[in-house]
Amino acid sequence: MGILVVLETRNGELKKASLSAVTCARKISEITGLKYRLAIFNPNENSLEEVSYLGAEKVFVIRGEQFQNYTAENYTLAIEKIVRDNGEKYIIATATTFGKDLLPRVAAKLDGGMVSEIIEIIDDKTFKRLMYAGNIITTVKLESDIKVISVRGVAFDKAGKVDSKSQIEEVKINEKYEKKKFVKLEETKSERPELTEAQIVVSVGRGIKDPENIKLAEELADVLGAAIGASRAVVDAGWLPNDFQVGQTGKTVAPQLYIAIGISGAIQHIAGMKDSKVIAAINKDPEAPIFQIADVGLVADLFQVVPELTQKLKKLKEQAGA
């Protein structure tokens, strides 16, 4: 009996967002006295080394050609087996695109109750979660024997290393889901940091007016070593790919600094970035809702101030010899 954390990997690399789920497991372990174990698919050597120092009782390593590329169906087969063999009572993952896609299937297959995107643990079965684009906090009680939980990454710190090493167990899964096949993954390649892991995010909205103008934000991002994000309006217009979208139906970010350029601040956008440490907004409309949550606001034409800001920061960097 225990707690199972499902970790996310991409090309063998551990996704750091998964570490928030480990912190959640540690808290549930403190409350229930249950041990937590980790499940990781096809990790590379570094990632396996890293996860074996996260304080888990055991790390289950699942390898195989059917897990090389993620499909919820194949991954669920493996998780089902681990849960049935070990009697896990909690299954936890971070609510990234991966966690959001995988866990509902896991819950359905195991007849578990599920709570999504929790922000707080009250007791062994009661959790707080956000609803309606973050406007309401609800308290949810899971009475099911198996509890499936996705964790809002920004609400839980990323788990740190411990001194002792976990036991590693290779799990053999011969089954394969045949009714669906992975065909190809189209990934946006970028030299910039990953949106959900960046310390600084420069985000663009419809105010940028034309995809050509996105380079203004990119130049600013490059001086700051920042990731690029976008509002849904920009993504819907096809100016940037879907994986740049921040918000309720996009990614949740909480960088040290979030710079919103030409973004009005609709509640669905705010839901994905309001936990950022410092929010800076540039908008020509002084009434734009984004200014209600911004720590720093600049009422100005972005086409004038963004290039100015980039030039000033470049100069400062040169003076600092960076």
Ligand SMILES: Cc1cc2nc3c(=O)[nH]c(=O)nc-3n(C[C@H](O)[C@H](O)[C@H](O)COP(=O)(O)OP(=O)(O)OC[C@H]3O[C@@H](n4cnc5c(N)ncnc54)[C@H](O)[C@@H]3O)c2cc1C
């Ligand atoms: C179910 C649902 C889910 C949604 N999920 C998301 C989501 O995940 N993420 C998301 O972002 N949205 C989401 N939306 C859409 C959301 O409601 C807004 O429509 C969207 O966020 C608006 O994007 P925007 O701020 O870029 O555009 P707009 O609202 O059009 O704002 C553009 C802003 O640019 C400013 N501007 C214009 N020109 C300039 C200039 N020259 N200089 C400076 N400022 C300028 C304007 O003053 C304006 O404030 C969702 C909506 C629904 C219904």
